[in-house]
Structure formats: C-alpha cells, structure tokens
Amino acid sequence: MSSRxxxxxxxxxxxxxxxxxxxxxxxxxxxxxGQYGGDDGTLPGxxxxxxxxxxxxxxxxTFLSGVSYRLLCAAHRRRGWTDTALSKSTVRRGFxxxxxxxxxxxxxWLPEDVFNWDILTFIGGGILVMEVxxxxxxxxxxxxxxxxxxxAPAMRDATGYAEYWVAGSYDYDFTLADVAIGWxxxxxxxxxxxxxxxxxxxxxxxxxxxGSWRRLPIGIVLLAASAMVTLGWSALPAVVTGGAVTAWTMxxxxxxxxxxxxxATWLAxxxxxxxxxxxxxxxxxxxxxxxxxxxxxxxxxxxxxxxxHIWPLWAYGLATTGDARSLWQKAIAPAASVALxxxxxxxxxxICRAADRWHIPTAESFMRWxxx
Numbered sequence: 001m002s003s004r005x006x007x008x009x010x011x012x013x014x015x016x017x018x019x020x021x022x023x024x025x026x027x028x029x030x031x032x033x034g035q036y037g038g039d040d041g042t043l044p045g046x047x048x049x050x051x052x053x054x055x056x057x058x059x060x061x062t063f064l065s066g067v068s069y070r071l072l073c074a075a076h077r078r079r080g081w082t083d084t085a086l087s088k089s090t091v092r093r094g095f096x097x098x099x100x101x102x103x104x105x106x107x108x109w110l111p112e113d114v115f116n117w118d119i120l121t122f123i124g125g126g127i128l129v130m131e132v133x134x135x136x137x138x139x140x141x142x143x144x145x146x147x148x149x150x151x152a153p154a155m156r157d158a159t160g161y162a163e164y165w166v167a168g169s170y171d172y173d174f175t176l177a178d179v180a181i182g183w184x185x186x187x188x189x190x191x192x193x194x195x196x197x198x199x200x201x202x203x204x205x206x207x208x209x210x211g212s213w214r215r216l217p218i219g220i221v222l223l224a225a226s227a228m229v230t231l232g233w234s235a236l237p238a239v240v241t242g243g244a245v246t247a248w249t250m251x252x253x254x255x256x257x258x259x260x261x262x263x264a265t266w267l268a269x270x271x272x273x274x275x276x277x278x279x280x281x282x283x284x285x286x287x288x289x290x291x292x293x294x295x296x297x298x299x300x301x302x303x304x305x306x307x308x309h310i311w312p313l314w315a316y317g318l319a320t321t322g323d324a325r326s327l328w329q330k331a332i333a334p335a336a337s338v339a340l341x342x343x344x345x346x347x348x349x350x351i352c353r354a355a356d357r358w359h360i361p362t363a364e365s366f367m368r369w370x371x372x
Contacts, residue, residue, distance in 0.1 A: 009071065009209060010288045011272035016064050016298055017291035021345050023057040024305050028341035032309060034329035055250040058119060058189070059197055059261035060268070061298075065123050066201025067208070067269070069130050090131040092371035097124030100363075108306045110314075110324070115179045116170050117187025120302070125183075125191065126198040133202055141203040145196040149258055152193035153242030155185045156252055161242060165251065188251065193258050200262060208269050209277070215270045222263030229256040293352035300355075300363040301348055308344060 069090075076086055101120030105113050133141045164172055164186040172178040172186070184191050207215055229236070233247035233256070240255065241247075247256045276288065294301060313331055314324040321327070332340075355362050 008292075009273065010276040010292075011209075011269065012064055012067060012071075013295035014276060014287055014291040015060055015268055015272055017294040019057045019060040019064070020294050020298055020301050020348075023061070023302070024345055024348075025338065025341045026057060027305065028309055028344070029334055029337040031329060032313065032331045032337040032340070033334040055257065055261065056264075058250075059258075060265050062119070062123065062126070062189075062194060062197035063201040063262070063265045063269075065126060066130065066198035066203075067205040069127065069198070070134075070202050070205035071209075073134060087131060089372050090127060093367065094124045094127035094131070096367055096371055097121070097127065100124075104303060104306070108310050115172065115174075115182055115187075117182050117189055119189050121183075122189035122191075122194055123198070126195060129195060130198060130202050133199060138203040138206075141199050145199040145203070148191070148196045148199070149193045149255065152185070152253070152258075153244075153255060154239040155192050156242035156244075157238050159185050161186050161252055168251075170251075193253050193255075196258060197262070197265075204266070208266070209273055211273070211277075213270070213274060216267060219263045219266035219270065222259050222266060224263075226256045226260030226263060229259065290349055293356055294349055297352045297355060297362055297364055299367070301352070303363060304348065304351075305344055309340065 073086060076089070081089075098121050101118060101122075101124060102114055104120055105116055105118060109116065109118075133144070159181050164170060164178075164182070170182070170186070170188055172182050182190065229240075230247040233241060242252060242254070244252065244254055247254060248260070250257055313327055316331070317327040318324040354360065
C-alpha cells in the first residue's frame with residue numbers, strides 16, 4: 001500500500017502542479033503582455049510562436065479532474081461512505097465550484113464577464129455530470145465523450161461561433177439565449193467539446209493507473225488521429241471543421257486540438273505513473289515534494305494567481321487613465337511577465353507548504369468543510 005494519502009497518486013500531483021505552472025505562465029504573459037509591441041497588435045508567441053505553451057494546461061487539468069474524482073470516490077467508499085452520502089457530497093461540490101466560478105468572474109474579471117463560462121464553472125458542471133457517469137459502465141462513458149467531441153463542430157457552425165468572439169475575446173449579450181449558448185458551445189470552456197476531458201479521465205483512470213505500459217498505444221493513436229485531421233483539414237466539411245479555417249485552435253477547441261491534447265495527456269499520465277508511482281513510496285521524492293502542495297491547493301492557486309496580477313493591472317489602469325482595462329495585455333514586456341510568473345510559482349509553492357504546516361484555511365479546506 002502507498003504511504004501517501006488515500007486517493008492521491010504522485011504522478012497525478014506532479015502533472016497537476018505542472019499544469020498550474022503552465023497556467024500561471026500563459027496567463028501572466030497573455031494578460032500583461034499579449035499586445036505589447038506587436039506590429040499587428042498581438043504579441044507573436046502569445047498566439048502563434050512555439051515558445052509559449054498555449055493550450056496545454058487546461059486539457060491536463062480538466063482530464064485530471066476526472067481521474068481525481070474517480071480516485072476520490074474509491075477513497076470515500078473505502079472509508080465506508082454510502083452511495084447517498086457520496087452523491088450529496090458530489091452535488092454540493094459541483095454547485096460550490098459553479099457558484100465560486102460566477103463570483104470569481106465578477107470579482108476578478110468585473111461584472112460584465114460573469115457569464116464567460118470559464119474553467120471553474122466548467123469543472124463544477126463536469127463534476128455534476130460525473131455524478132451520473134459513475135453509475136454507468138466505462139464503455140458508455142467513453143462513447144458519450146466521443147459523441148461530445150463529434151457533435152461540437154456542427155454545433156459551433158449552427159450557432160455562429162465566430163460572431164461571439166470579437167478581437168480574440170468572448171463577447172455575449174445578457175440574454176437567456178446567449179448565456180445558454182455560451183455554456184453549451186461558445187464560451188471559453190463550453191460543455192461541447194470540453195466535457196470529453198473529465199469524462200475520459202474518469203473512465204480511463206483504472207486502466208491508466210493499473211501499472212501497465214500497454215496503455216501507451218491509445219495515446220499514440222489519438223495523436224496520430226489529430227495529425228490526420230490536421231493534414232486533411234481543408235478537405236473536411238463544415239460539420240467537422242465547425243467552419244474554422246485553421247485546424248489547431250484552442251478557442252474554439254477544434255477536433256484536432258482535442259484529439260491531440262487528449263493523446264498527449266494520456267501519454268503523460270501513463271508515463272508519469274510508471275516513473276513516479278510505487279507500491280511503498282513515490283520515486284522522484286524531490287519533484288513530488290515540490291508538486292504535492294501545489295496540487296493539493298490547486299483551487300487556491302487558480303484564484304490567487306489571478307488576483308496577484310489582474311487586480312494590480314486594473315488598479316493601475318484606473319489610477320493612470322481612468323479606465324481599469326486600459327493596460328490589459330500591454331502593461332509590460334513579455335520577458336518581465338515571464339519573470340513575474342516564475343517568481344509567483346516559487347512563492348506559491350512556499351505559500352502552499354506554509355498553509356499545510358500551519359493549517360491555514362484555504363479554498364480547498366472551505367470546500368471540504370462545506371461539501372464533505
């Protein structure tokens with residue numbers, strides 16, 4: 001038996017911490033430097049160049065939310081939880097994250113972006129769906145995820161996805177129709193196709209963490225499928241491309257992007273499980289000891305890193321120009337943003353250690369107190 005806490009795997013903690021670090025890097029550079037000095041108004045690298053790892057953090061994080069929920073359910077059952085108790089806890093947790101997501105949008109991104117359907121509201125909704133999925137055979141869950149991926153492009157084409165994105169950002173009207181369409185199709189992290197990530201993570205968790213290298217070919221097949229879709233993109237109909245000209249995009253999450261990031265995440269989980277997880281104690285102790293506090297407090301880190309760079313941006317813009325958003329994406333040079341992101345990640349790891357050491361209340365402890 002592992003010496004780690006029930007329901008935790010070293011490999012999952014390391015991958016989640018890596019996703020947090022990538023998320024911090026991307027958000028700092030995008031929000032502070034996204035239009036800094038670009039000839040066409042957009043910094044090369046934020047949208048196109050290889051050096052910024054665009055689009056990797058969210059797939060890993062949402063996939064792992066499904067894996068973690070599967071592990072959490074198993075841990076609760078070992079503790080003697082009834083099915084009813086598990087259902088109540090899951091539903092409370094899902095609605096807690098949805099409510100927190102709306103509050104976060106208002107407090108950080110200002111009230112006009114309350115319904116932008118960011119990742120917190122998505123993960124909360126995904127947890128509610130997984131409450132249903134856990135009662136189904138894994139094969140049915142995989143099929144549901146495949147259908148979610150398959151129909152997403154046609155839904156984007158039918159709803160006019162591009163009309164909701166102005167200058168690279170999601171823009172909607174405060175109407176019931178726009179809010180509903182945003183949740184389903186056109187927001188930052190809509191149900192179609194993003195729901196596929198936690199569903200596949202949930203259904204695949206037992207086989208991915210079974211201690212076998214034989215799962216690697218599935219990740220390779222997904223990557224190959226992504227490459228084939230990308231190469232044949234121009235010949236595919238609109239119901240497959242969603243009307244997008246480019247094959248690989250995160251907003252919207254194109255079919256090539258979804259298949260490719262699913263394949264990469266599948267390979268990462270398989271390989272890291274083999275390298276790090278052990279029957280008695282995890283290998284790579286130094287890496288695991290750094291990653292575990294960040295992973296354990298991933299929700300707090302998501303909230304804190306936004307506050308740490310967005311609130312000063314709004315305050316300085318308001319103080320100097322009278323418009324809180326005036327410096328968004330053009331406040332500082334990208335090198336400075338990268339440096340600030342690195343400083344934040346180092347500081348965040350220490351903050352998380354201190355929270356554990358001194359039992360400081362966190363977003364996670366409040367969620368457990370309220371939901372469990």
